[in-house]
Amino acid sequence: MSNLLAINEALKIGIKKHLISIFLIFITISYFSIGIFNTYYYGPTVDEFAHIGATNSNSRGVANNGEHPILLKTVNAILIKIKYKNFTATESEQYKLGSEFLFDSQYQGMEILRYSRFIYLAFNYLPILLLYLLTINNLLSKNIFGWFSIFYIFSPAFISNSNLLTFDVAGSWTALLFIVINYIYFNRYTSTNRTTKLWLGLLFVSTFCLALNTKYSNVILLPILLIFNILALVFPRLNQSNKKPLNFFLSYAAMSILALVTFYITIYGLYSFSFGNSNFVFGRHSIINKNLFFNQYYNLLEYTNQFGGRIQRLLLPIKWYMSGLSSVFLRSGEPSYTSFFHGQNINKTFLEYNLGLLPFKENPLVLIGLLCAMPVALWRSLATLKRKHSSAFNPKKALSVIILLILLLIFPLMYLLLSKDSKLTIGYRHFFPILIFGYLFAAALFSRYFSRLISCIFILLIVTTGLIGTFQNLSYVNFLWRSQKWLLVNDSSYNWGQENYRATKYIYDNYYADLLSASDQDLIISSFGSSNIGRELKLIDKNFSNPNLNKATLEAKYFTENLIDNRKSYSSHSKIIIIDSEVVQKLYLCQNNNYICKANFEFFQNTKPIYTNNQVIYVYKLG
Numbered sequence: 001m002s003n004l005l006a007i008n009e010a011l012k013i014g015i016k017k018h019l020i021s022i023f024l025i026f027i028t029i030s031y032f033s034i035g036i037f038n039t040y041y042y043g044p045t046v047d048e049f050a051h052i053g054a055t056n057s058n059s060r061g062v063a064n065n066g067e068h069p070i071l072l073k074t075v076n077a078i079l080i081k082i083k084y085k086n087f088t089a090t091e092s093e094q095y096k097l098g099s100e101f102l103f104d105s106q107y108q109g110m111e112i113l114r115y116s117r118f119i120y121l122a123f124n125y126l127p128i129l130l131l132y133l134l135t136i137n138n139l140l141s142k143n144i145f146g147w148f149s150i151f152y153i154f155s156p157a158f159i160s161n162s163n164l165l166t167f168d169v170a171g172s173w174t175a176l177l178f179i180v181i182n183y184i185y186f187n188r189y190t191s192t193n194r195t196t197k198l199w200l201g202l203l204f205v206s207t208f209c210l211a212l213n214t215k216y217s218n219v220i221l222l223p224i225l226l227i228f229n230i231l232a233l234v235f236p237r238l239n240q241s242n243k244k245p246l247n248f249f250l251s252y253a254a255m256s257i258l259a260l261v262t263f264y265i266t267i268y269g270l271y272s273f274s275f276g277n278s279n280f281v282f283g284r285h286s287i288i289n290k291n292l293f294f295n296q297y298y299n300l301l302e303y304t305n306q307f308g309g310r311i312q313r314l315l316l317p318i319k320w321y322m323s324g325l326s327s328v329f330l331r332s333g334e335p336s337y338t339s340f341f342h343g344q345n346i347n348k349t350f351l352e353y354n355l356g357l358l359p360f361k362e363n364p365l366v367l368i369g370l371l372c373a374m375p376v377a378l379w380r381s382l383a384t385l386k387r388k389h390s391s392a393f394n395p396k397k398a399l400s401v402i403i404l405l406i407l408l409l410i411f412p413l414m415y416l417l418l419s420k421d422s423k424l425t426i427g428y429r430h431f432f433p434i435l436i437f438g439y440l441f442a443a444a445l446f447s448r449y450f451s452r453l454i455s456c457i458f459i460l461l462i463v464t465t466g467l468i469g470t471f472q473n474l475s476y477v478n479f480l481w482r483s484q485k486w487l488l489v490n491d492s493s494y495n496w497g498q499e500n501y502r503a504t505k506y507i508y509d510n511y512y513a514d515l516l517s518a519s520d521q522d523l524i525i526s527s528f529g530s531s532n533i534g535r536e537l538k539l540i541d542k543n544f545s546n547p548n549l550n551k552a553t554l555e556a557k558y559f560t561e562n563l564i565d566n567r568k569s570y571s572s573h574s575k576i577i578i579i580d581s582e583v584v585q586k587l588y589l590c591q592n593n594n595y596i597c598k599a600n601f602e603f604f605q606n607t608k609p610i611y612t613n614n615q616v617i618y619v620y621k622l623g
Helices: 001-015 019-041 046-059 071-081 094-104 109-123 126-136 142-153 168-192 196-212 216-238 245-275 286-290 294-304 309-332 351-359 365-387 395-420 428-450 452-468 500-510 512-517 532-538 580-590 597-607
Strands: 338-341 344-347 523-526 575-581 611-613 615-623
Touching: 019 109, 019 126, 019 142, 019 452, 046 071, 046 094, 046 109, 046 245, 071 245, 071 294, 094 109, 094 532, 109 532, 126 142, 126 168, 142 338, 142 428, 142 452, 168 216, 168 338, 168 428, 196 216, 196 245, 196 351, 216 245, 216 309, 338 351, 338 532, 338 580, 344 365, 351 365, 351 395, 365 428, 365 452, 395 428, 395 512, 500 512, 500 532, 500 575, 500 615, 512 611, 575 580, 580 597
Parallel strands: 523 575
Antiparallel strands: 338 344, 575 615, 611 615
16 A cells, blocks of 8 residues: 555656646647648648749749748748659749649649648747757746646637748747747846856757848838847846846847857858849839838948959848838838628728737637636736835836847837838738737736636636637637627638638539539639639549630629529539538628629528538539
């Protein structure tokens, strides 16, 4: 009996000692299980065609599109260069090239897509691994690490984007990690040894370069870095335990210089690989003339054209990088963008759009938890201030706390300030840089103010609801939205074309004979991204051939042809209709002004589809 008790006690001690590692295993299995499922189950989104096309160009050194930093494209390009080297491209525009590569090459399109997605999925796992390393080295609270990991992985918004060939998740976590490293470096400088300082310095340089090479919005880290250097001159003088305040500033300044030099070296290598054989023209957009910074910068670069070839070669990567940055600035500065939002086609600002989606696109338990924790945090903070009011006020300590808060909040606040009035409302994913800092804030609150019992209950509920939500993928809408899902929003926040592949596969599996004999009038298709079933079938079966299906059969007839009245005319043959939420939204908007729209919207409401998924795609069979 005593032996059993001893074994039981030893087991408890062992579990407690290795609890954080056990948690990491759980989180890792959860992340990759969900990510791999999404990778295999869902077809290419619209932007993935563009990014795989651009990546193919990069692999041959003839890149012609720089609208995103090219780190992830370059890593993906190395895979393509090795594994799919025999593909011969005839297209150059990124969307057309991506379609040609996936549909018309000798390689399996879904295999190309899935291997490429694995690269992005693995890259977006890195924040969990890096935060774990900070935690086991006692630089980050275990509870904060645990809560943040739960939010990051069981957020339907983040996990549904983590495996896609897009850059929003990567850009968000790299910026967050850079800010967290800075916070730790400032806050723990006097209490860490030289080895830890060197390790933090390595992470500082790495996360800075990763952030600037994954998303152009992270370029705001450049002025932030300057501000941090100014704070590094002030902060150590507020800490009595720091006997050599100048050393802190010098070490931070040295890290900053090393980070900038490393950034230049990385863009030189990346852009030389991807653009080295390209005739890419360094252009100047007309809107740039309206912006003082970009206008003067372009004037400076044009002035450098008089220098010799070696200097030009050194400046070329910067020109390529800035050209991409200016194209993003051009697009985000568009005067208006009409988007479907809450049942209307309207113009919204970035802030209005995302605040209107936040309550319905997030795991509601995180929001409920925040509403519970924030009043408790405020009450306890006020009680602490009142208790300390009688003691002598320490202005240096107060200022040091303010500086630490600035370190944490400056990036999301600056991002919000610069983007709040933008009319480019094409996806909730652009809110990720703010959202991920919200997860960190929630993690800090929950870890401090929730008891162990409440924490366990909340984590169990968040994991459960998060898992349920992930099966909706990009179309996730929580239970707070009481109308039909498709009434909320469109584009990458709901329907990015991800369901087209599943609908096509359903038709292939169940109506193969109909597809083989179909004329170009036997199929009506209209879906996000102008899906062409004749090409999408090649993702399933390279050998399938029916030239009729490659014709322009996808013209939407829902606004000119009454499906209900004409059903009898289809009795001689079957007619398959595929529509998606975008078509339904258009019918919904025009039903009061167009009797055909009204009839077809009623058809949608009253006719049961033979296949549907996530209220995004609908397949009907007439005749």
